[in-house]
Amino acid sequence: MRTRFFASIFVVSAVAGIVACRSKPQAAPPPPPPLPDSAAAALRWVEAHNTAFRGMDSVASPNERAMLVELAANARLIGFSELTEGTHEFAYAVRRALFALADSAKVRGLAIQASMADAMELDRYVRTGIGEPLRLLRTLGSWRWETQEVRALVEAMREYNQGKPPERQIGFYGFEIPTAAHAVNVITSLPDSIITAPLKAWLTREYKCVAINEGAQWGREGRTADSSYWRACGPATVAAADSVSALRRRANLSPRSAADLAFADQMAKLVAHHVRIGLRHLKREDLNAEHVLFLADLIGADNQLVLWGGDVEMGRLVLDTTTVQTAVPLSAKLGDRFRTIAFAFGNGVVRARLMSAVPRPGGQVGLSDVAVRPPLPGTYEDVFVRSPREGYWVDFRRLGSDTAGTWLKGPRPMRLITEAYSTVAPELTQTPVQFPKYFDAVVYIKTVTPSRQ
Numbered sequence: 001m002r003t004r005f006f007a008s009i010f011v012v013s014a015v016a017g018i019v020a021c022r023s024k025p026q027a028a029p030p031p032p033p034p035l036p037d038s039a040a041a042a043l044r045w046v047e048a049h050n051t052a053f054r055g056m057d058s059v060a061s062p063n064e065r066a067m068l069v070e071l072a073a074n075a076r077l078i079g080f081s082e083l084t085e086g087t088h089e090f091a092y093a094v095r096r097a098l099f100a101l102a103d104s105a106k107v108r109g110l111a112i113q114a115s116m117a118d119a120m121e122l123d124r125y126v127r128t129g130i131g132e133p134l135r136l137l138r139t140l141g142s143w144r145w146e147t148q149e150v151r152a153l154v155e156a157m158r159e160y161n162q163g164k165p166p167e168r169q170i171g172f173y174g175f176e177i178p179t180a181a182h183a184v185n186v187i188t189s190l191p192d193s194i195i196t197a198p199l200k201a202w203l204t205r206e207y208k209c210v211a212i213n214e215g216a217q218w219g220r221e222g223r224t225a226d227s228s229y230w231r232a233c234g235p236a237t238v239a240a241a242d243s244v245s246a247l248r249r250r251a252n253l254s255p256r257s258a259a260d261l262a263f264a265d266q267m268a269k270l271v272a273h274h275v276r277i278g279l280r281h282l283k284r285e286d287l288n289a290e291h292v293l294f295l296a297d298l299i300g301a302d303n304q305l306v307l308w309g310g311d312v313e314m315g316r317l318v319l320d321t322t323t324v325q326t327a328v329p330l331s332a333k334l335g336d337r338f339r340t341i342a343f344a345f346g347n348g349v350v351r352a353r354l355m356s357a358v359p360r361p362g363g364q365v366g367l368s369d370v371a372v373r374p375p376l377p378g379t380y381e382d383v384f385v386r387s388p389r390e391g392y393w394v395d396f397r398r399l400g401s402d403t404a405g406t407w408l409k410g411p412r413p414m415r416l417i418t419e420a421y422s423t424v425a426p427e428l429t430q431t432p433v434q435f436p437k438y439f440d441a442v443v444y445i446k447t448v449t450p451s452r453q
Contacts, residue, residue: 032374035383038407043383045404050392053096055089055445060100064393068097069104071339071395071441072304076296078107079307079314079327079340081439082144084417086351086367087448089391090343091149095156097443098306102160102170108303110157111173111295113310114140116270117183119174124263126157126172133158139182140174143367144310148452171299175291175307175326180210180274183267187244190264194257195247206240209233210271213278237275241268269298288313289329311418312431314340315438319431341393342439344414346385347374348448355422369450372417373426379413380433384444391445396435410434 035043051067053060060068072078078101082090094110101107112119118139125131133154137145144150154172161169184207188200195203213233244265251261277290296305307314314327330338352370375381399405411432422428433439 032382032386033377035386038403039378039383041402041404042407043386045399045408046383046394047387050387050389050394050444052389052392055092055391057096060096064096065100065104067393067395068100071341071393072101072105072107074337075304075339076334076337077292077305077307077330077339079309079330079338080443081309081312081314081327081340081342083311083343084345084350084415084448085144085310085419086417086451087345087348087445088149088451089345089445089448091147091153091451093343093391093443093445094306094308095153098170099156099160101304101306106303107170107306108167108299109171109173109295109305110308111175111292111305112140112145112308113176113313114142114145114174115179115182116174116177116291116295117180117186117267119172120183120263120266120270122154123172124259126154126161127166127169128259129158130259143453144451146453167300173295173298173305175288175295177270177274177278177287177291179214180271181214183271183274184210186267187240187264187271190260191257194251194253194261199243199247203240203243206236207271209236210275213275231279233275234272234279237268237272241265241272244268266298270294283324285324285326286329288326289333292326292330293333311416312342312433312438315342315433316340317433317438339440340438341441341443342414342433344381344384344442344444345372345448346381346444346446348372349450350417350421350448351450351452352417352421353419355420355425355428370421370423372415372421372448373423375415376413376427376430379415379430380408380410380442381415383407384442385446387444387446389446391443393441393443395441397440399436408435409437 051063053064078097080094080097084090098107098110118136121131121136121139122133125133125136133151137150137154157170157172188204188207190200210233244261245268248261248265251258253261273294277287282290292305292307299305309326312319313325315325316327316331318324318328327338327340349369349371351367353367354370375385396408399408411434413430414433415429416431417429420429435442
């Protein structure tokens with residue numbers, strides 16, 4: 001009886017507390033401290049030069065479209081850096097820009113920072129409807145791609161492409177190649193109705209060198225690490241790609257079989273590129289740049305490719321003096337034909353791992369919805385958040401040398417939440433950025449919500 005009595009008292013007290021909390025109006029958050037004069041000048045410049053948008057709109061407004069077309073003019077590559085991962089809004093910012101530029105410019109592809117061979121399965125889906133997008137996104141190996149937002153983007157690309165000729169469609173790609181094993185499997189597993197048994201056996205033999213080369217360690221495994229042995233794989237994969245292309249030209253197949261062979265042909269070109277570039281022993285950033293340029297050639301020299309890079313991958317900067325981003329060699333090769341855009345936000349909740357949380361068994365802290373602290377003083381976000389607008393784009397390529405321009409050129413801290421975040425020490429997730437040295441423009445959203453699995 002005593003237990004029930006105290007339990008009843010606890011329930012009544014809890015309910016009373018909830019009612020009291022609901023009836024008591026919440027206090028408004030305190031206003032941020034005034035900006036220094038130079039930062040206030042920067043805010044006035046941003047207010048005068050931004051192009052507003054509403055995040056809930058599915059189609060870009062005429063003003064937004066005009067701004068994006070002008071920003072992308074004469075560019076071959078347009079890169080987006082997802083400085084903060086795990087937001088609902090970033091995927092939609094990319095989506096709006098992608099379709100606006102596809103309609104008004106020559107954008108014909110989107111490449112994400114993921115496996116090229118696996119992403120080509122999604123390219124096949126958005127063009128033909130073949131495949132299961134949810135399963136295919138899981139093969140990309142990161143929770144960032146297994147979200148409702150990315151699935152919605154893929155389905156929107158599929159819908160956009162329907163009824164359009166191939167040269168007007170938007171392709172879906174990846175610009176990393178951890179392994180070409182999947183591409184080789186697509187080619188060597190073509191059904192007998194498409195490829196003869198002798199040709200399949202020959203292709204299987206020619207492609208064996210790919211697995212050997214990918215598994216070898218240069219200078220440590222004898223013959224497999226010898227340059228002359230590795231270089232033999234280059235001609236072998238080129239000959240295999242030529243054979244698949246020749247079969248495609250002379251084969252008389254059903255529409256589905258013809259689509260399967262066309263897909264294998266694309267994979268064969270990818271394998272030949274992978275071996276040719278891999279034998280050069282390039283650094284990670286140079287490898288990625290070569291993969292991007294391969295995709296740019298694949299969609300046509302006169303067309304444009306949008307790149308979705310994680311954190312600052314599409315920024316022209318080096319982290320910790322050693323980690324070079326893919327945008328650095330791309331900018332060196334393309335100059336002004338490469339444009340890069342940073343993503344920033346003011347407040348809200350993101351999908352992340354709390355640095356201060358207790359690790360789960362195995363040492364990994366799970367993803368959760370994490371409220372981000374307000375922008376720190378002196379950061380770009382502390383200026384951007386003062387605008388009353390829900391979202392906007394700002395092109396920084398024409399910053400002047402006055403007080404506002406000097407402040408905005410930086411370097412200034414900017415959020416860099418790459419999966420993990422600390423509410424206790426938010427300064428740990430900041431990195432110095434410069435406009436337009438690192439990024440030509442910014443897409444800003446005032447309040448973000450977490451991405452959904």
